[in-house]
Amino acid sequence: MQMIGIGKGNPKIGIVGCLHGNEKIGAEIIAAVKDIKLMPGSLVLIIANEEAMKEEKRFIDIDLNRCFPGDVNGNHEEKLAAAISKELEKCDYVIDIHSTTADTESFIVATKKEALVLAQAVPINKIVFIEPVIANGKSLIDNVQCGISIEFGNQEKAGAAKEIIITCLQRISKARKHSDAKKAVYSVYGAIKKGNADPALVNFQQTALDGETFYPVLFGEKEYREILCLKAKKSPIQP
Ligand SMILES: [Zn+2]
CATH class of the missing domain: 2.40.10 (Thrombin, subunit H)
Incomplete structure (x- = not known):
């Protein structure tokens, strides 16, 4: 796991990439946002599963996004989940970045109603709402105060994905106004x-x-x- 902390103050925003080692876009986005300055606000940037990335696999032992809040005495991913949970403990907002091989436009994933406020700041029009029961409450965003996942579709270019995250960060830190566009919510x-x-x-x-x-x-x-x-x-x- 690689963690980079940037700035001080609130809101404190966590960005997590590569919970799945074969989804490199998270690391690319983190490399692009690490130089932006939020006024006000601070960032916790996490590249999660470096071992799985090296092996170009989704995970080593078990799906990392199905073992939160983790276990310090567990297997590779359970230990990682515990370490990531600790780093994100004080974050007001968490954005968890994924990519899918499905032929789909990009969408936001939320598992709690409270997180829909955060989803409003993301310039993506579709929200997929998945009750915590579907991942047995063990996904990353089930276990943070206010978190969303972003699932970038196979057509999304890395450059566009970076812009989406940067816009979202600027909106959260109030440097940019939210759009008023209503999003469509799809409940799984x-x-x-x-x-x-x-x-x-x-x-x-x-x-x-x-x-x-x-x-x-x-x-x-x-x-x-x-x-x-x-x-x-x-x-x-x-x-
Ligand atoms: Zn993923």
């Missing part, structure tokens, strides 16, 4: 298992299948071995 309520003759779906496009209407999320994600996609409803939750 289940998943479709892979079968023998799976249909081709389009992420975020309303779909009717076997008498059920839903919005597919993360269709085409290679890390999903058994799941075809998540099912979401357009949700009434408004920040």
Whole structure:
């Protein structure tokens, strides 16, 4: 794990990249934001799973984003989760950066209603709301005060992704105004298992299948071995 602390004062914003070692975009974004100065505010930048990055793997022992708050006596990822939790303890906001192999536009992931305020600061229009039960409450953002994940789609260029994070930081530290654009919230309520003759779906496009209407999320994600996609409803939750 690599941790860089920048500046003093509040708000204290944590940015975590590479919880999954094969998602290098987090490290690229952290390299780009480490020179920005927030007025006011401070940053805690964390490149999480360096060992998995070296081996170009998602993880060494278990999925790091499924073992928070961690265990100092546990396996590689459980120890890492404990160390990361400690560094993020005092952060007012946490942004956790991921990328997906799915053919999808980028989206924000929130697991608690409180985090929707933070999601408003991110210049991405779609929020996927996943109840903490889906990751058994063990994802990083389930275990911080106010956190979101950003899932960059396979079409997002690294340069654009950096700009998104920088804009978000400036908005949080109030150097830039929030946009008033309403975001669409997609609430995940289940998943479709892979079968023998799976249909081709389009992420975020309303779909009717076997008498059920839903919005597919993360269709085409290679890390999903058994799941075809998540099912979401357009949700009434408004920040
Ligand atoms: Zn990830």
